[in-house]
Amino acid sequence: MGIVKFSDTAATPIGAGRSRYLAHTDHLMAVVVDFNDGPASAPDPPHSHPHEQVSYVAAGELILVMGAEKTRLSAGDLFTVPANVPHAVQTLTPHVRLVDAFHPIREEFLKR
Amino acid sequence: MGIVKFSDTAATPIGAGRSRYLAHTDHLMAVVVDFNDGPASAPDPPHSHPHEQVSYVAAGELILVMGAEKTRLSAGDLFTVPANVPHAVQTLTPHVRLVDAFHPIREEFLKR
Numbered sequence: 001m002g003i004v005k006f007s008d009t010a011a012t013p014i015g016a017g018r019s020r021y022l023a024h025t026d027h028l029m030a031v032v033v034d035f036n037d038g039p040a041s042a043p044d045p046p047h048s049h050p051h052e053q054v055s056y057v058a059a060g061e062l063i064l065v066m067g068a069e070k071t072r073l074s075a076g077d078l079f080t081v082p083a084n085v086p087h088a089v090q091t092l093t094p095h096v097r098l099v100d101a102f103h104p105i106r107e108e109f110l111k112r
Numbered sequence: 113m114g115i116v117k118f119s120d121t122a123a124t125p126i127g128a129g130r131s132r133y134l135a136h137t138d139h140l141m142a143v144v145v146d147f148n149d150g151p152a153s154a155p156d157p158p159h160s161h162p163h164e165q166v167s168y169v170a171a172g173e174l175i176l177v178m179g180a181e182k183t184r185l186s187a188g189d190l191f192t193v194p195a196n197v198p199h200a201v202q203t204l205t206p207h208v209r210l211v212d213a214f215h216p217i218r219e220e221f222l223k224r
Contacts, residue, residue, distance in 0.1 A: 003176070006188030023190035025164040028140070028215040030190055032168065052137040056144065056211045058170055064115070076118030078135035078142055099168045101213035103140040 006032075022109060029105040033098045035060070038091030046086035051102040053081035060096030062089050118144075134221060141217040145210045147172070150203030158198035163214040165193035172208030174201050 004023045011019035017037030043065045061074045065088040081087050116135045123131035129149030155177045173186045177200040
């Protein structure tokens with residue numbers, strides 16, 4: 001896999017106004033997620049997964065919902081999501097970009 | 113750990129003009145590295161580590177050196193580094209920001 005050039009990459013649509021592209025090694029995946037459907041009036045439904053997650057806010061502003069806790073985040077911030085903890089985001093700006101790192105890799109993201 | 117707000121974070125100096133801040137779960141770490149000492153006239157010395165790495169170029173331009181291969185990268189690009197493969201970067205702009213994800217975590221980055 002090695003190099004994924006943003007300029008050469010066809011991002012995968014993941015719903016209206018959202019797309020992702022990714023790179024991975026055997027046990028580690030980074031997923032660039034663009035939300036172009038913001039701002040949202042409410043958070044997405046909470047979701048969870050057995051994968052550990054650490055995310056970087058690359059652009060925009062959002063609210064991270066984790067349990068009863070809501071945190072406003074902006075570009076440059078990091079957040080962590082332990083395995084199986086429900087979480088959700090609410091975009092506050094027209095464009096939000098997250099870089100989500102996962103361990104292990106999200107095998108379901110490799111299926112077409 | 114949970115949330116690392118860029119605005120509240122004292123980045124750790126890692127040499128003249130470079131700093132990092134990070135967040136991690138049990139088996140996954142994301143490290144934001146700012147290079148403010150660019151552009152560089154040559155690549156850094158190659159280094160390697162047993163950790164798998166996937167990196168996102170958040171800002172700037174650089175050359176990634178991996179073995180005999182040199183690749184010019186810019187903001188939005190991703191690259192992967194398998195365990196124990198020597199690699200180096202050469203910054204091409206005054207500021208470069210990388211977001212480096214690692215598995216397992218870089219324990220040595222947690223020591224002060």
